[in-house]
Amino acid sequence: MHPMLNIAIRAARKAGNHIAKSLENAEKIESSQKGTNDFVTNVDKEAEALIIDVIKSSYPDHSIVAEENGLIEGKDNEVQWIIDPLDGTTNFVKGLPHFSVSIAVRIKGKTEVACVYDPMLNELFTAQRGSGAQLNNARIRVTPIKDLQGAVLATGFPYKQKQHSESYLKILSSLFVECADFRRTGSAALDLCYVAAGRVDGFFELGLKPWDLAAGELIAREAGAIVTDFAGGTNYMTSGNIVSGSARGVKATLKHIRENGNEAILK
Numbered sequence: 001m002h003p004m005l006n007i008a009i010r011a012a013r014k015a016g017n018h019i020a021k022s023l024e025n026a027e028k029i030e031s032s033q034k035g036t037n038d039f040v041t042n043v044d045k046e047a048e049a050l051i052i053d054v055i056k057s058s059y060p061d062h063s064i065v066a067e068e069n070g071l072i073e074g075k076d077n078e079v080q081w082i083i084d085p086l087d088g089t090t091n092f093v094k095g096l097p098h099f100s101v102s103i104a105v106r107i108k109g110k111t112e113v114a115c116v117y118d119p120m121l122n123e124l125f126t127a128q129r130g131s132g133a134q135l136n137n138a139r140i141r142v143t144p145i146k147d148l149q150g151a152v153l154a155t156g157f158p159y160k161q162k163q164h165s166e167s168y169l170k171i172l173s174s175l176f177v178e179c180a181d182f183r184r185t186g187s188a189a190l191d192l193c194y195v196a197a198g199r200v201d202g203f204f205e206l207g208l209k210p211w212d213l214a215a216g217e218l219i220a221r222e223a224g225a226i227v228t229d230f231a232g233g234t235n236y237m238t239s240g241n242i243v244s245g246s247a248r249g250v251k252a253t254l255k256h257i258r259e260n261g262n263e264a265i266l267k
Protein backbone atom coordinates (compact mmCIF):
# COMPACT_ATOMS: atom_id res chain seq x y z
CA MET A 1 0.00 0.00 0.00
CA HIS A 2 1.16 3.54 -0.76
CA PRO A 3 2.61 4.94 2.51
CA MET A 4 0.53 8.12 2.16
CA LEU A 5 -2.66 6.05 1.92
CA ASN A 6 -1.69 4.40 5.18
CA ILE A 7 -1.40 7.78 6.87
CA ALA A 8 -4.62 9.04 5.25
CA ILE A 9 -6.49 6.01 6.63
CA ARG A 10 -5.00 6.47 10.11
CA ALA A 11 -6.06 10.13 10.10
CA ALA A 12 -9.56 9.40 8.73
CA ARG A 13 -10.24 6.69 11.33
CA LYS A 14 -9.02 8.90 14.16
CA ALA A 15 -11.21 11.82 13.05
CA GLY A 16 -14.18 9.57 12.26
CA ASN A 17 -14.09 7.91 15.66
CA HIS A 18 -13.96 11.32 17.33
CA ILE A 19 -17.01 12.46 15.31
CA ALA A 20 -18.99 9.30 16.17
CA LYS A 21 -18.14 9.66 19.87
CA SER A 22 -19.16 13.33 19.80
CA LEU A 23 -22.59 12.39 18.49
CA GLU A 24 -23.19 10.46 21.72
CA ASN A 25 -22.89 13.76 23.63
CA ALA A 26 -25.02 15.82 21.29
CA GLU A 27 -25.61 18.53 23.92
CA LYS A 28 -21.90 19.44 23.68
CA ILE A 29 -22.04 20.15 19.94
CA GLU A 30 -21.72 23.87 19.25
CA SER A 31 -22.90 24.94 15.84
CA SER A 32 -22.36 28.28 14.11
CA GLN A 33 -23.13 29.61 10.66
CA LYS A 34 -20.37 30.27 8.08
CA GLY A 35 -22.67 31.35 5.27
CA THR A 36 -26.22 30.87 3.98
CA ASN A 37 -27.39 27.46 5.26
CA ASP A 38 -23.72 26.60 5.82
CA PHE A 39 -22.94 25.33 9.32
CA VAL A 40 -19.75 24.41 11.12
CA THR A 41 -19.41 22.82 14.56
CA ASN A 42 -16.63 22.46 17.10
CA VAL A 43 -16.50 18.80 16.02
CA ASP A 44 -15.68 19.73 12.36
CA LYS A 45 -12.79 21.81 13.71
CA GLU A 46 -11.57 19.20 16.21
CA ALA A 47 -11.68 16.46 13.56
CA GLU A 48 -9.70 18.63 11.17
CA ALA A 49 -7.06 19.34 13.85
CA LEU A 50 -6.67 15.60 14.50
CA ILE A 51 -6.16 14.92 10.77
CA ILE A 52 -3.63 17.72 10.34
CA ASP A 53 -1.70 16.41 13.38
CA VAL A 54 -1.43 12.92 11.93
CA ILE A 55 -0.31 14.23 8.52
CA LYS A 56 2.19 16.72 9.94
CA SER A 57 3.83 14.12 12.18
CA SER A 58 4.66 11.94 9.14
CA TYR A 59 4.97 14.61 6.44
CA PRO A 60 5.83 17.95 8.04
CA ASP A 61 6.70 19.57 4.68
CA HIS A 62 3.58 18.71 2.71
CA SER A 63 0.94 21.32 1.88
CA ILE A 64 -2.61 20.92 3.12
CA VAL A 65 -5.91 22.34 1.91
CA ALA A 66 -8.46 21.81 4.65
CA GLU A 67 -12.05 23.07 4.66
CA GLU A 68 -11.92 24.85 8.01
CA ASN A 69 -8.26 26.04 7.93
CA GLY A 70 -7.83 26.82 4.22
CA LEU A 71 -4.40 26.47 2.67
CA ILE A 72 -1.56 25.48 4.99
CA GLU A 73 1.49 25.89 2.83
CA GLY A 74 4.38 23.52 3.46
CA LYS A 75 7.92 23.61 2.06
CA ASP A 76 6.82 21.02 -0.48
CA ASN A 77 4.15 22.48 -2.75
CA GLU A 78 4.06 19.49 -5.06
CA VAL A 79 2.27 17.33 -2.53
CA GLN A 80 -1.09 18.58 -1.37
CA TRP A 81 -3.48 16.89 1.06
CA ILE A 82 -7.12 17.83 0.55
CA ILE A 83 -9.31 17.37 3.60
CA ASP A 84 -12.97 17.50 4.43
CA PRO A 85 -13.01 16.61 8.13
CA LEU A 86 -16.78 16.10 8.22
CA ASP A 87 -18.70 15.81 4.98
CA GLY A 88 -22.36 15.96 5.89
CA THR A 89 -22.38 18.55 8.67
CA THR A 90 -26.11 19.22 8.23
CA ASN A 91 -26.83 15.52 8.87
CA PHE A 92 -24.45 15.54 11.84
CA VAL A 93 -26.11 18.58 13.42
CA LYS A 94 -29.52 16.92 13.02
CA GLY A 95 -28.26 13.63 14.51
CA LEU A 96 -28.84 11.90 11.18
CA PRO A 97 -26.06 9.28 11.11
CA HIS A 98 -24.76 9.64 7.56
CA PHE A 99 -21.51 11.57 7.14
CA SER A 100 -17.87 10.94 6.38
CA VAL A 101 -14.27 12.02 6.59
CA SER A 102 -12.66 12.64 3.21
CA ILE A 103 -8.90 12.77 2.57
CA ALA A 104 -7.06 12.84 -0.77
CA VAL A 105 -3.42 13.35 -1.68
CA ARG A 106 -2.59 15.14 -4.91
CA ILE A 107 0.95 15.07 -6.28
CA LYS A 108 1.74 17.62 -9.01
CA GLY A 109 -1.99 18.15 -9.48
CA LYS A 110 -2.89 14.47 -9.85
CA THR A 111 -4.83 12.63 -7.15
CA GLU A 112 -2.72 9.63 -6.15
CA VAL A 113 -4.49 8.21 -3.10
CA ALA A 114 -7.89 8.72 -1.50
CA CYS A 115 -9.93 7.55 1.43
CA VAL A 116 -13.46 8.27 2.62
CA TYR A 117 -14.49 6.90 6.02
CA ASP A 118 -18.03 6.48 7.34
CA PRO A 119 -17.55 6.05 11.10
CA MET A 120 -21.16 5.05 11.80
CA LEU A 121 -21.03 2.00 9.53
CA ASN A 122 -17.27 1.51 9.90
CA GLU A 123 -16.99 1.61 6.11
CA LEU A 124 -13.68 2.62 4.63
CA PHE A 125 -13.53 3.44 0.91
CA THR A 126 -10.02 3.66 -0.53
CA ALA A 127 -8.27 4.03 -3.87
CA GLN A 128 -4.79 4.36 -5.22
CA ARG A 129 -4.32 5.62 -8.78
CA GLY A 130 -4.12 2.65 -11.15
CA SER A 131 -4.94 0.05 -8.49
CA GLY A 132 -8.75 0.02 -8.31
CA ALA A 133 -11.09 1.00 -5.49
CA GLN A 134 -11.99 -0.89 -2.32
CA LEU A 135 -14.62 -0.93 0.40
CA ASN A 136 -13.09 -2.40 3.57
CA ASN A 137 -10.38 -3.97 1.37
CA ALA A 138 -12.81 -5.67 -1.03
CA ARG A 139 -12.83 -4.53 -4.66
CA ILE A 140 -15.82 -2.39 -5.72
CA ARG A 141 -17.12 -1.58 -9.19
CA VAL A 142 -19.60 0.84 -10.71
CA THR A 143 -22.87 -0.57 -12.10
CA PRO A 144 -22.55 -0.51 -15.92
CA ILE A 145 -26.02 0.94 -16.69
CA LYS A 146 -26.81 1.47 -20.39
CA ASP A 147 -29.43 4.21 -19.96
CA LEU A 148 -31.42 5.88 -17.19
CA GLN A 149 -34.31 3.41 -17.24
CA GLY A 150 -34.53 1.96 -13.73
CA ALA A 151 -31.58 4.05 -12.54
CA VAL A 152 -31.41 5.43 -8.99
CA LEU A 153 -29.34 8.61 -8.97
CA ALA A 154 -27.82 10.44 -6.02
CA THR A 155 -27.78 14.22 -6.02
CA GLY A 156 -27.33 17.20 -3.75
CA PHE A 157 -29.56 20.27 -3.70
CA PRO A 158 -27.80 23.64 -4.11
CA TYR A 159 -28.91 24.70 -0.62
CA LYS A 160 -25.99 27.09 -0.14
CA GLN A 161 -26.48 28.65 -3.59
CA LYS A 162 -30.20 29.10 -4.00
CA GLN A 163 -29.65 31.38 -7.01
CA HIS A 164 -29.24 28.11 -8.95
CA SER A 165 -32.48 26.55 -7.67
CA GLU A 166 -34.54 27.13 -10.78
CA SER A 167 -31.97 25.74 -13.18
CA TYR A 168 -31.20 22.81 -10.89
CA LEU A 169 -34.87 21.91 -10.41
CA LYS A 170 -35.45 21.99 -14.18
CA ILE A 171 -32.63 19.46 -14.62
CA LEU A 172 -33.98 17.35 -11.75
CA SER A 173 -37.54 17.23 -13.05
CA SER A 174 -36.40 16.40 -16.58
CA LEU A 175 -34.17 13.56 -15.26
CA PHE A 176 -36.95 12.32 -12.98
CA VAL A 177 -39.18 11.54 -15.97
CA GLU A 178 -36.51 9.19 -17.31
CA CYS A 179 -34.82 7.62 -14.26
CA ALA A 180 -36.41 5.53 -11.49
CA ASP A 181 -35.68 7.60 -8.39
CA PHE A 182 -33.30 9.93 -6.56
CA ARG A 183 -31.42 9.86 -3.27
CA ARG A 184 -30.22 13.03 -1.47
CA THR A 185 -27.97 11.58 1.20
CA GLY A 186 -26.20 14.74 2.44
CA SER A 187 -22.59 13.65 1.95
CA ALA A 188 -21.20 14.22 -1.54
CA ALA A 189 -18.04 12.24 -0.69
CA LEU A 190 -20.18 9.20 0.18
CA ASP A 191 -22.38 9.77 -2.88
CA LEU A 192 -19.31 9.31 -5.09
CA CYS A 193 -18.26 6.22 -3.08
CA TYR A 194 -21.78 4.82 -3.45
CA VAL A 195 -21.49 5.24 -7.23
CA ALA A 196 -18.18 3.35 -6.96
CA ALA A 197 -19.83 0.56 -4.96
CA GLY A 198 -22.87 0.29 -7.25
CA ARG A 199 -25.21 1.39 -4.44
CA VAL A 200 -26.52 4.15 -6.70
CA ASP A 201 -26.26 4.28 -10.49
CA GLY A 202 -24.97 7.83 -10.78
CA PHE A 203 -24.53 11.17 -9.06
CA PHE A 204 -24.70 14.83 -10.00
CA GLU A 205 -24.37 18.05 -8.02
CA LEU A 206 -23.33 21.63 -8.64
CA GLY A 207 -21.20 24.09 -6.71
CA LEU A 208 -19.09 21.61 -4.74
CA LYS A 209 -15.69 22.45 -3.26
CA PRO A 210 -12.42 20.58 -3.91
CA TRP A 211 -12.57 18.92 -0.46
CA ASP A 212 -16.06 17.54 -1.18
CA LEU A 213 -14.83 15.89 -4.37
CA ALA A 214 -11.12 15.09 -4.35
CA ALA A 215 -11.20 11.69 -2.62
CA GLY A 216 -14.56 10.46 -3.92
CA GLU A 217 -13.59 11.33 -7.48
CA LEU A 218 -10.57 9.01 -7.47
CA ILE A 219 -12.53 6.25 -5.74
CA ALA A 220 -15.32 6.50 -8.36
CA ARG A 221 -12.89 6.54 -11.29
CA GLU A 222 -10.86 3.63 -9.91
CA ALA A 223 -14.13 1.67 -9.65
CA GLY A 224 -14.71 2.24 -13.37
CA ALA A 225 -16.92 5.34 -13.23
CA ILE A 226 -16.69 8.29 -15.56
CA VAL A 227 -16.44 11.71 -13.90
CA THR A 228 -17.14 14.94 -15.79
CA ASP A 229 -18.21 18.53 -15.23
CA PHE A 230 -21.55 19.83 -16.55
CA ALA A 231 -20.02 20.52 -19.99
CA GLY A 232 -18.72 16.95 -20.29
CA GLY A 233 -15.14 18.11 -19.59
CA THR A 234 -12.79 17.55 -16.67
CA ASN A 235 -12.97 20.96 -15.03
CA TYR A 236 -15.03 19.78 -12.04
CA MET A 237 -12.38 20.51 -9.39
CA THR A 238 -12.61 24.18 -10.41
CA SER A 239 -16.28 24.55 -11.37
CA GLY A 240 -17.52 22.26 -8.58
CA ASN A 241 -20.12 20.87 -10.96
CA ILE A 242 -19.89 17.09 -11.23
CA VAL A 243 -21.54 14.12 -12.91
CA SER A 244 -20.48 10.53 -12.26
CA GLY A 245 -21.61 7.04 -13.23
CA SER A 246 -21.12 4.53 -16.04
CA ALA A 247 -20.08 6.03 -19.39
CA ARG A 248 -23.60 5.68 -20.81
CA GLY A 249 -25.26 6.84 -17.61
CA VAL A 250 -23.16 10.01 -17.58
CA LYS A 251 -23.87 10.64 -21.27
CA ALA A 252 -27.62 10.37 -20.67
CA THR A 253 -27.44 12.60 -17.56
CA LEU A 254 -25.41 15.25 -19.39
CA LYS A 255 -28.09 15.46 -22.08
CA HIS A 256 -30.65 16.58 -19.46
CA ILE A 257 -28.17 18.99 -17.89
CA ARG A 258 -27.31 20.55 -21.26
CA GLU A 259 -30.95 20.90 -22.28
CA ASN A 260 -32.17 22.37 -18.99
CA GLY A 261 -29.22 24.10 -17.34
CA ASN A 262 -28.51 27.80 -17.85
CA GLU A 263 -25.19 29.26 -18.95
CA ALA A 264 -24.07 29.99 -15.38
CA ILE A 265 -23.87 26.30 -14.49
CA LEU A 266 -22.88 24.62 -17.79
CA LYS A 267 -19.20 24.36 -16.89
Ligand code: IPD
Pocket residue numbers: 084086087088089090156157185186187188189205207208212
Ligand atom coordinates in the same frame (compact mmCIF):
# COMPACT_ATOMS: atom_id res chain seq x y z
C1 IPD B 1 -21.80 19.22 1.93
C2 IPD B 1 -22.26 17.82 1.66
C3 IPD B 1 -23.59 17.82 0.94
C4 IPD B 1 -23.54 18.61 -0.33
C5 IPD B 1 -22.99 19.99 -0.08
C6 IPD B 1 -21.63 19.93 0.63
P1 IPD B 1 -20.37 19.75 4.16
O1 IPD B 1 -20.55 19.26 2.61
O2 IPD B 1 -21.33 17.12 0.86
O3 IPD B 1 -24.01 16.53 0.58
O4 IPD B 1 -24.82 18.69 -0.89
O5 IPD B 1 -22.89 20.66 -1.28
O6 IPD B 1 -21.15 21.22 0.84
O7 IPD B 1 -20.66 21.22 4.20
O8 IPD B 1 -21.30 18.95 4.98
O9 IPD B 1 -18.93 19.44 4.41
Ligand code: CA
Pocket residue numbers: 084086087088211212
Ligand atom coordinates in the same frame (compact mmCIF):
# COMPACT_ATOMS: atom_id res chain seq x y z
CA1 CA C 1 -18.19 18.76 2.32
Ligand code: CA
Pocket residue numbers: 044067084085086087088089
Ligand atom coordinates in the same frame (compact mmCIF):
# COMPACT_ATOMS: atom_id res chain seq x y z
CA1 CA D 1 -17.23 19.63 5.79
